[in-house]
Amino acid sequence: MPSPVIELEHIRKSFAMPGGETVAVLDIERFALDEREQVALTGQSGSGKSTLLHVISGIMRPDAGRVRVAGHDITRLGEAATDRLRADTLGLVFQQFNLLPGFTALENVLVAMSFGSAKPDRWRAADLLASVGLTHRLHHKPGELSIGQQQRVAVARALANRPRVILADEPTASIDTAHQDQVIDLLTTTCAEHDVALLVVTHSPEVAARFPKRLRLEDFNRAAVHHG
Amino acid sequence: MSLFGIAWRTIRQRLLTSGLTALSLALGVALVVATLVIGDVVTQAFKSGSGLGYNMIVGAKGSPLQLVLNSVYLISKPIENIPWTFYEEFLPATARPDGVAGTFAGSVQTAVPICMGDYFRSYRVVGTSAAYFDRLTYGGGGPPRLPRWLVRLLGQSTAAAAPRPFAFSAGRNFRDDEFFGGVLGSEVAARLGLRVGDPFAPTHGADDGLVHDPFTVTGILARTDTPVDRGVYVNMEGFYLQEGHAKPVEGAAPAAGSAPGTPAPLPREQREVTAILVETVSLPGLPAELTAMALKTQLNEGRDGQAAEPIREISVLLGLFVRPLELLLLLVTTLVVIVSAIGILVSMVGSALERSRDVAVMRALGARRSQVLATVLIEAVIIALGGGLAGWALGHVLVGAIGPLITTNAGVSATLLSAAPTAELLLVPFLIGLAILAALLPALAAYRTDVAKWLG
Numbered sequence: 277m278p279s280p281v282i283e284l285e286h287i288r289k290s291f292a293m294p295g296g297e298t299v300a301v302l303d304i305e306r307f308a309l310d311e312r313e314q315v316a317l318t319g320q321s322g323s324g325k326s327t328l329l330h331v332i333s334g335i336m337r338p339d340a341g342r343v344r345v346a347g348h349d350i351t352r353l354g355e356a357a358t359d360r361l362r363a364d365t366l367g368l369v370f371q372q373f374n375l376l377p378g379f380t381a382l383e384n385v386l387v388a389m390s391f392g393s394a395k396p397d398r399w400r401a402a403d404l405l406a407s408v409g410l411t412h413r414l415h416h417k418p419g420e421l422s423i424g425q426q427q428r429v430a431v432a433r434a435l436a437n438r439p440r441v442i443l444a445d446e447p448t449a450s451i452d453t454a455h456q457d458q459v460i461d462l463l464t465t466t467c468a469e470h471d472v473a474l475l476v477v478t479h480s481p482e483v484a485a486r487f488p489k490r491l492r493l494e495d496f497n498r499a500a501v502h503h504g
Numbered sequence: 505m506s507l508f509g510i511a512w513r514t515i516r517q518r519l520l521t522s523g524l525t526a527l528s529l530a531l532g533v534a535l536v537v538a539t540l541v542i543g544d545v546v547t548q549a550f551k552s553g554s555g556l557g558y559n560m561i562v563g564a565k566g567s568p569l570q571l572v573l574n575s576v577y578l579i580s581k582p583i584e585n586i587p588w589t590f591y592e593e594f595l596p597a598t599a600r601p602d603g604v605a606g607t608f609a610g611s612v613q614t615a616v617p618i619c620m621g622d623y624f625r626s627y628r629v630v631g632t633s634a635a636y637f638d639r640l641t642y643g644g645g646g647p648p649r650l651p652r653w654l655v656r657l658l659g660q661s662t663a664a665a666a667p668r669p670f671a672f673s674a675g676r677n678f679r680d681d682e683f684f685g686g687v688l689g690s691e692v693a694a695r696l697g698l699r700v701g702d703p704f705a706p707t708h709g710a711d712d713g714l715v716h717d718p719f720t721v722t723g724i725l726a727r728t729d730t731p732v733d734r735g736v737y738v739n740m741e742g743f744y745l746q747e748g749h750a751k752p753v754e755g756a757a758p759a760a761g762s763a764p765g766t767p768a769p770l771p772r773e774q775r776e777v778t779a780i781l782v783e784t785v786s787l788p789g790l791p792a793e794l795t796a797m798a799l800k801t802q803l804n805e806g807r808d809g810q811a812a813e814p815i816r817e818i819s820v821l822l823g824l825f826v827r828p829l830e831l832l833l834l835l836v837t838t839l840v841v842i843v844s845a846i847g848i849l850v851s852m853v854g855s856a857l858e859r860s861r862d863v864a865v866m867r868a869l870g871a872r873r874s875q876v877l878a879t880v881l882i883e884a885v886i887i888a889l890g891g892g893l894a895g896w897a898l899g900h901v902l903v904g905a906i907g908p909l910i911t912t913n914a915g916v917s918a919t920l921l922s923a924a925p926t927a928e929l930l931l932v933p934f935l936i937g938l939a940i941l942a943a944l945l946p947a948l949a950a951y952r953t954d955v956a957k958w959l960g
Contacts, residue, residue: 378516
């Protein structure tokens with residue numbers, strides 16, 4: 277039986293509004309993602325999808341509850357240790373790709389490697405880019421790449437430190453429908469090839485339909501039900 | 505990729521902004537370096553005069569400072585001339601026509617006359633005797649220019665330099681019987697391209713004055729880093745024979761001629777000197793200063809002339825003009841540095857704001873806050889070093905460019921290679937410290953970047 281690579285228990289997260297009001301965004305009893313599992317997480321706008329990813333990745337701390345990533349309870353770790361764990365075990369793919377504009381495709385991957393425990397490896401970075409079909413674009417900056425190519429760089433960068441999980445936040449939101457399938461194919465295939473679990477957050481039913489396992493945030497986030 | 509690599513990439517990404525910041529810093533540093541070097545060169549030039557081979561200058565009554573500036577530094581105008589007979593009062597019996605020792609001869613070790621008023625292509629011409637280079641010395645008394653610890657590190661002596669006799673890089677001193685022989689200071693020879701054996705004709709009173717008979721270069725002095733480098737020294741016997749140099753005296757026999765060869769010297773009664781460089785004697789059991797003090801009092805109480813102590817006048821000059829000037833320059837320098845630091849601060853704040861999203865992305869990729877902080881600081885140090893070194897070089901180019909102007913107006917030699925070693929050595933670490941200080945605010949802003957906010 278596969279063990280969970282991500283486990284959330286009794287998570288609560290709320291934000292204080294300017295008027296002094298507190299708005300609960302997450303109230304999750306339990307959530308888990310198994311090794312090599314590929315899951316699409318859907319939810320309405322404002323249902324807390326991005327907040328959930330931030331809590332899982334340790335970018336944001338929950339008000340209560342426990343977050344275990346690759347067996348480590350990150351709510352008990354210090355900030356630097358959480359950063360290191362994030363660099364080593366999680367790969368992030370953002371909606372706007374968020375590539376560093378002054379760096380080439382190869383350097384974007386190398387920058388990610390430089391924050392992990394392993395020594396940055398130029399050859400491996402080039403191999404990763406080659407595996408997503410960018411052999412001839414290693415030294416191009418993001419501005420010189422097409423949207424699809426930028427997305428590929430983002431996927432290669434997410435794999436830089438041999439992560440256990442890739443968290444993708446609306447990876448198809450800023451691209452046209454024709455390219456959405458290509459991106460999802462790239463993510464699912466690459467993750468399968470590298471034995472990496474994949475959690476894709478999307479608001480698109482079409483994208484979610486491409487995944488064997490689909491979850492609606494409203495189904496397990498009581499704050500989303502209450503709020504949404 | 506190292507943090508240095510990331511910082512370097514970020515600089516290249518913002519090449520225009522980073523370049524402009526470095527440029528503004530470079531201009532500030534250039535101004536600072538030029539100010540420091542010129543200030544140092546001026547001070548050193550005046551201090552270099554303190555190691556003279558004489559401790560007293562005797563000249564016409566007037567400003568003692570003017571007498572020193574004119575006689576030692578070859579700037580300002582001569583006060584007036586003093587009679588030859590007054591000069592003879594400093595000579596021993598053997599050097600006088602009457603065979604009787606002069607009034608002051610007992611207190612004098614060496615007395616060298618100088619006559620001024622002519623120029624050769626903007627350089628001062630000094631008529632003197634061979635004793636100037638045979639008996640006088642230079643370079644003593646000045647403190648080492650580098651800090652003692654650095655001097656030790658370089659394996660040099662920390663002791664003040666001892667007075668040295670004049671040396672010739674080419675040729676030799678003129679003999680007293682070579683009426684039309686001349687010696688050139690190293691700078692004069694280098695600038696004007698003159699060599700031993702070349703003729704040169706001084707002009708009377710100014711560059712465009714009456715052209716005198718030519719003298720011949722017998723020797724070129726080795727560099728002394730003193731005002732002597734800027735002097736043209738001719739045999740005063742030849743000097744006296746030039747038109748307008750003989751004091752008009754009724755009944756005096758006219759000069760036999762001024763053509764090179766064996767001309768008759770100018771009669772004594774028609775001679776005058778501008779100043780006498782005197783080294784006082786140390787009387788048995790008494791310090792030399794006491795002899796000098798007594799001689800000075802005696803001379804200043806008389807009607808024929810005044811005595812000035814060059815070191816005292818130089819100290820007064822430094823206290824009155826050079827030190828306040830240094831203070832003013834230091835103030836300007838400080839303001840320039842502060843403006844440069846604000847420039848770095850503004851640029852780095854702009855940089856931090858511009859790349860908040862990039863910082864957030866790096867943090868999301870696992871960069872620790874300390875790594876982000878270090879990257880911003882490294883970026884500031886690179887800009888400070890780049891701008892600082894460029895400014896340092898530019899400062900020296902600036903000094904080299906305005907050097908001739910300084911030489912003409914202040915009588916001080918300033919070139920591309922002139923340096924204020926101590927201040928310049930301290931400048932680079934100071935700039936790096938300042939850059940780090942200025943970058944701290946934006947670095948802390950990057951350190952505290954709200955990752956979730958920027959990732960949306």
